[in-house]
Amino acid sequence: MAEWVFFALYGRHFASLDNSFDLLRHSAEIGLLAMAMTAVILTGGIDLSVGSLLGLCAVVLGMLWRDAHVPLGLAVVITLAGGALAGAMNAWLITWLRLPPLIVTLAGFSLFRGIAEALTRGVDTFTGFPAGFLFLGQERWLGAPAQLPVLVAVAAAAWWFVHGTAGGRSLRVIGYSPEGARYAGIPVERRLALVYIASGLTAALAAVLYTARLGQARADAGTGYELLAITAVVLGGTSIFGGAGSVPGTLLGVAAIAVLNNGLVHLRQPREVAGLCTGALLILALAGAAGWKKLAGRRRRWQLDAQPNRSIP
Amino acid sequence: MSRYAREWSVAGALAAGLVFLALFAPSFFQPQPLLSLAARTAPVLVVTCAMSLVLIGRQIDISAGSLFSVCSVVAGLLAARHCPVVVIVPATLLVGAVMGALNGVLVAGLGLPAIVVTLATMVTWREGLRWEREGLWVDLPERFQWFGLPQAAGQGGLILVALGLLFLLAMGLRHSAGGRFVYAVGSDAEAARLAGIPPRRVGFLLFVMAGALTGLAALLNTVQSPQVDPNCGNGLEMKAIAAAVVGGVAISGGRGSLWGALAGLLLLACVGPALTHLHAQPYWEKATQGAVILMAVVADGWRARSSGRGRGRA
Numbered sequence: 001m002a003e004w005v006f007f008a009l010y011g012r013h014f015a016s017l018d019n020s021f022d023l024l025r026h027s028a029e030i031g032l033l034a035m036a037m038t039a040v041i042l043t044g045g046i047d048l049s050v051g052s053l054l055g056l057c058a059v060v061l062g063m064l065w066r067d068a069h070v071p072l073g074l075a076v077v078i079t080l081a082g083g084a085l086a087g088a089m090n091a092w093l094i095t096w097l098r099l100p101p102l103i104v105t106l107a108g109f110s111l112f113r114g115i116a117e118a119l120t121r122g123v124d125t126f127t128g129f130p131a132g133f134l135f136l137g138q139e140r141w142l143g144a145p146a147q148l149p150v151l152v153a154v155a156a157a158a159w160w161f162v163h164g165t166a167g168g169r170s171l172r173v174i175g176y177s178p179e180g181a182r183y184a185g186i187p188v189e190r191r192l193a194l195v196y197i198a199s200g201l202t203a204a205l206a207a208v209l210y211t212a213r214l215g216q217a218r219a220d221a222g223t224g225y226e227l228l229a230i231t232a233v234v235l236g237g238t239s240i241f242g243g244a245g246s247v248p249g250t251l252l253g254v255a256a257i258a259v260l261n262n263g264l265v266h267l268r269q270p271r272e273v274a275g276l277c278t279g280a281l282l283i284l285a286l287a288g289a290a291g292w293k294k295l296a297g298r299r300r301r302w303q304l305d306a307q308p309n310r311s312i313p
Numbered sequence: 314m315s316r317y318a319r320e321w322s323v324a325g326a327l328a329a330g331l332v333f334l335a336l337f338a339p340s341f342f343q344p345q346p347l348l349s350l351a352a353r354t355a356p357v358l359v360v361t362c363a364m365s366l367v368l369i370g371r372q373i374d375i376s377a378g379s380l381f382s383v384c385s386v387v388a389g390l391l392a393a394r395h396c397p398v399v400v401i402v403p404a405t406l407l408v409g410a411v412m413g414a415l416n417g418v419l420v421a422g423l424g425l426p427a428i429v430v431t432l433a434t435m436v437t438w439r440e441g442l443r444w445e446r447e448g449l450w451v452d453l454p455e456r457f458q459w460f461g462l463p464q465a466a467g468q469g470g471l472i473l474v475a476l477g478l479l480f481l482l483a484m485g486l487r488h489s490a491g492g493r494f495v496y497a498v499g500s501d502a503e504a505a506r507l508a509g510i511p512p513r514r515v516g517f518l519l520f521v522m523a524g525a526l527t528g529l530a531a532l533l534n535t536v537q538s539p540q541v542d543p544n545c546g547n548g549l550e551m552k553a554i555a556a557a558v559v560g561g562v563a564i565s566g567g568r569g570s571l572w573g574a575l576a577g578l579l580l581l582a583c584v585g586p587a588l589t590h591l592h593a594q595p596y597w598e599k600a601t602q603g604a605v606i607l608m609a610v611v612a613d614g615w616r617a618r619s620s621g622r623g624r625g626r627a
């Protein structure tokens with residue numbers, strides 16, 4: 001079903017699919033967020049704070065670079081650690097205090113953005129990053145946008161982890177039934193903590209890419225990115241309730257969103273239409289998935305009713 | 314009084330805060346600015362009531378802000394075309410109810426999680442409105458402001474309407490069968506269903522009601538200024554959720570009261586102007602809001618953990 005969505009969009013916008021590397025750059029950040037979001041949603045949770053955390057990390061990076069005069073490499077490392085720390089805070093609240101991920105990350109959504117805005121007093125923007133850093137965001141490397149290797153590396157790692165390792169496969173079990181997973185001996189709290197920390201870490205990494213792409217760090221960086229990440233994950237066939245889904249599906253979802261945005265840009269539609277379409281797309285994807293499940297359930301019941309009662313003793 | 318323990322502690326914190334302000338920032342208590350603050354908070358109170366109802370029913374609605382903006386613009390456009398007030402009021406309520414019904418159909422009808430559905434509708438309404446308005450504000454005719462009453466009377470009237478609505482809803486929630494249904498569905502939807510209460514219909518009606526109430530709130534807000542800003546609802550849902558959660562409404566449903574939400578709202582509404590009067594930076598308001606939600610929820614979680622209860626999933 002995910003492939004169907006992708007090709008439907010691909011076909012419609014095929015004519016406008018020229019070498020729009022700029023959109024690939026934008027998609028790299030969404031892709032990073034979506035990778036971690038896939039793991040989070042697989043466990044039946046959600047992380048609404050990634051967009052705001054991206055903004056906060058961008059601001060922190062800018063402050064370290066411009067105000068504290070920290071060497072850029074070290075600043076990046078500190079920012080990544082900060083993102084992981086924020087993710088760890090979410091993780092602690094969710095696993096230790098057993099709070100619903102919804103409200104914890106919703107508070108984070110507000111809190112992180114608020115801190116970012118407060119730190120920049122609402123208007124500050126950090127610029128003046130060195131050319132070497134901006135290379136990551138704006139130049140090409142071996143003919144493709146420089147962000148691409150980062151995205152590929154993270155996507156490969158996510159793919160390997162979620163599908164290849166026992167730990168990753170346990171995520172789906174946790175999403176399907178947390179209590180069942182616990183009885184099966186799976187360290188549920190540890191796995192949950194891992195996915196939320198990873199979510200924070202990728203948000204920080206995406207913040208680095210974002211800053212490199214735009215050449216500036218602002219408090220409103222990443223606004224709305226959590227919606228895009230969730231949409232990509234749902235489009236890619238992952239169930240919003242957890243327990244089923246795949247990383248390659250999410251990658252297709254990211255691609256589908258990129259294609260949609262690309263098409264809209266070529267049709268010279270303003271930015272708001274892209275947001276409108278993303279929201280509508282998410283609704284359609286969710287409704288489609290729910291409707292599909294209902295139809296499948298109904299069809300199976302018809303089939304069972306049509307057969308003679310052989311299987312019932 | 315232990316049933317309302319949480320509400321009383323919030324009221325206590327509010328009282329303590331007011332005493333603090335009286336001592337250190339007495340300029341806060343001037344009548345005219347205070348009246349204006351109360352009038353500005355009245356629409357937020359109505360939205361908080363709507364949000365509390367939704368939360369008690371174990372749902373969530375983060376599209377309330379965008380819904381508010383759309384209804385404000387609709388009311389403004391109708392007023393600019395000189396529609397009579399008797400038409401504007403039901404029309405705005407209807408628009409709100411229809412948008413709420415969309416949420417209701419997706420959540421209650423299709424069983425989709427409320428957070429994601431309302432996230433999607435929030436963005437859709439907001440971007441659609443921005444696209445259509447292109448950032449333009451709507452100018453309102455003179456007669457529409459304060460429903461044609463003088464300002465102080467208009468402000469007082471708005472506050473009375475909001476408080477009256479709160480009273481009606483709170484009474485209905487506690488004493489009517491429908492109110493009991495909301496608590497039942499919020500505590501355990503399956504048990505409610507087995508008891509004969511239709512959880513999906515209750516959920517649907519909650520969203521429709523929230524939409525209509527938010528539309529009313531938009532109307533109460535529109536009459537306060539000569540123009541309508543299409544971004545007026547931004548962040549409103551967070552304020553409402555924060556107020557409700559601080560006031561004791563549980564995110565996992567089934568607990569809380571509208572009076573608690575009122576106390577929570579008053580506490581939070583004083584933070585912004587208090588910061589100004591204490592000459593602190595206003596940029597910390599959003600961060601404070603997030604921190605307050607977090608603290609309230611952590612306190613709840615800590616108490617639940619130490620009393621041995623399991624976690625509630627949203």
